[in-house]
Amino acid sequence: MKAFIVDRYNSRDGGRIGEMPEPELLENDVLVEVRAAGINLLDSKIRKGEFKLILPYRLPLILGNDLAGVVLRVGSRVKRFKPGDEVYSRPNKDRIGSFAERIAVDEADLAMKPKAFTMEEAASLPLVALTAWQALIERAGLQKGQKVFIQAGSGGVGSIAIQLAKHLGATVATTTSTANIEWVKSLGADVVIDYKKDDFENVLHDYDVVLDSLGGKTLAKSLRVLKPGGKLIGIAGPPDPAFAKELGANGFVRMVMALLSFGIRKQAKARDVTYSFLFMRADGDQLGKITSLADSGKIRPILDRTYPFDAVKEALTYVESGRAKGKVVLLLKKGEPTSTYENEGTP
Template sequence: MKAFIINRYSKKEQLQLVELPEPVANDNEVLIQIHAASINQLDVKLKSGEFKLLLPYKFPLVLGHDVAGIVTKVGSKVSRFKVGDEVFARSADFKIGTFAEYIAVNENDLALKPKNITMEQAASIPLVALTVWQAFVEKAKLEKGQKVFIQAGSGGVGTIAIQLAKYFGATVATTTSADNFDLVKGLGADIVIDYKTQDFETILNEYDVVLNSQDEKTLEKSLRILKSGGKLISISGPPDVSFAKEIGLSWFMKTAISFLSRKVRKQARQLGVDYSFLFMQANGKQLSEISALIQTDIIRPVIDKVFPFEQLNQAMLYVSSGHAKGKVVIKFK
C-alpha cells in the first residue's frame, strides 16, 4: 500500500511517499480501506518531535490519527462491525497511521459513519470532537446556564466546541479574527472577541469553564477570568501529574511533568480555580454519541480545504500555518 512516512523528527523535512505492506488486523481489529483522513495539530507536533518523551514512537512512522473508510476485513473476535461497513475513528496512540491506504483499528475505537455526511466530513470529526467531548462531559461536567470561554473558535477544535457547548445550554464566548466572526456566530457563539484588537481579559469575567488551546500567556490570562471554583482545561499544556499517572509514565517523567506544570498549578490554587491537562483518548462509544448529534444536525463538520492524498506535504504546511478554518482533510478517492 502507499503511505507517507517520517524516518526521524523534523520540522522542515517532508514526509516521504513509500510502499509498505498492508496492515494485518488482529483478533479485535478491523482493517479499513481509507477514503479520507484529516490533519491535526497533533500530527504536526509529533512530526517535529514535541511529544517524543511522552509518546516514544519507532521509525519509520506513519502519522495520522483521523480516518473515515470502509471495513475490508474483520478479526476473529470482532462483533460489532462487518465487511462493507462505513466507519470513522480516531486511531489509538501507538496504533496511528491514517496517512496511508489502509489501517487496522481496534473495534472499541471505532464507530459507524454518520449517514448524512461524506467521508471527507466524517474524517474531520473524531479527534477534535472527542477532545471537546472529554473536556466538557468528563472533565468540566458542563451544565446548562454555565459560561464557557473557547479560544480560537474558528479552528478545528473550536468549531466543534462552540456547537457542543451550545447543545449543553452554555453561554459561549470565543476569540477569532474579524474575518471569521460570521463563521463562529453561525455556529452559536454568543460573544465574539477579535484577538487582534481586543483583550478578552478586559471583557470576560466570572466564567465557569475555559477550554485553553493557546500559549502560556493566554493560559495565565484565562485563569483570571474564571470564577471561584471554575475549571480551566488545557489541550496545549503544560501536562499535569494526573495526566502522567493516566498514561503510566515513569517516576522520572512524573517528576519532570510536575515541575513543568508547577507554575500554572500554583497560580490556579491562588485564584481558587482548577487546572487540568487533557490529552484525548480514542473512544468508539463516545464517537457513536457524537455521531448521533451529527445525524440530527446538532453538530456539523467545518472543513477549510480538501487535498488529494499525493499533496499531503502541502496540506501539512497549510495546517502548520495556523490559519485553517475548521479542518483540513486529505482525500484518497
C-alpha cells in the same frame, strides 16, 4: 501499501510517500480502507518530535490521527462491524497511521460514520469532536446555564466545541479574527472577541469553564476570567502530574511534567480554580454518541479545504500556518463526492 512515512523526527524532507507493509489484523481489529484522513496540528508536532517524550513511537512511522473509510475485513472477535460498513475513527494513540491506504483499528476505537456526511466530512470530526466531548462533558461536566470560554473559535477544536457547548445549553464566548466574527456566531457563539482589537481578560468575567487550545501566555490570562471553583482545561499544555499518572509514565517523566505545570497549577490554586491538561483518547462509544448528534443536526462538520494524498506535505504546511478555519482533510480514494460544506466560512 502506499503511506506517508516519517523516517526521522524533524528531518529536512519532512517525511515521504512510500510503501509500507500491510497492517497486521489482530482478533479485535477491523481493517479499514481509508477514504479520507483528517489532518491535525498534532500530526505536525509528532512529525517534529515534540511529543516523543510521551509518545515514543518506533520509526519509521506512518502519520495520521483521523480517518473515515470502509471496512474490508474483521478480526475473529469483532462483533459490531462487518465488511462494507462505512466507519470513522481516531485510532488509539499507540496505533496511529491514517495517512495510508489501509489501517487496522481496534473495534473499541471505531464507530459508524454519520449517514449524512461524506467521507471527507466524517474524517474531519473524530479527534476534534472527542477532544471537545472529553473536555466539556467528561472533564468539565458543563451544565445548562453555565458559561464557557472556548479559545480560537474558528479552529478545528473550537468550531466543534462551540456547537457542542450550545447543544448543552451553555453560554459560549470565544475569540477569533475580525473576518470570522459573524461566522463563529453562526456556529452558536454568544460572545465573540476580536483578538486583534480586544484582550479577552478585559471583557470576560466569572466564567465556569475555559477550554484553552493556545497555551503559553493565554493560560494565566484564562485563569483570571474564571470564577472561584472554575475549571481551566488545557489541550496545548503544559502536561500535569495527573496526565503523567494516566500515561503510566516513569518517575523521571512524572517529575518533568510536574515541573512544567507547577507554575500554572500554583496560580490556579491561589485563585481557587483548577487547571488540568487533556490529551484526548480514542473512544468508539463516545464517537458513536457524536454520530447521533451529527445525524440529528446538532453538530455539523467544518471543512476548510481538502488535498489529494500526494499533496500531504503542502496540507501539513497549511495546517501549521494557523490559517485553517475548521479542518483540513486528505483524500486517499479517488472518486469520492466533494464536501457539501467544503470551504464554508472561507473569507
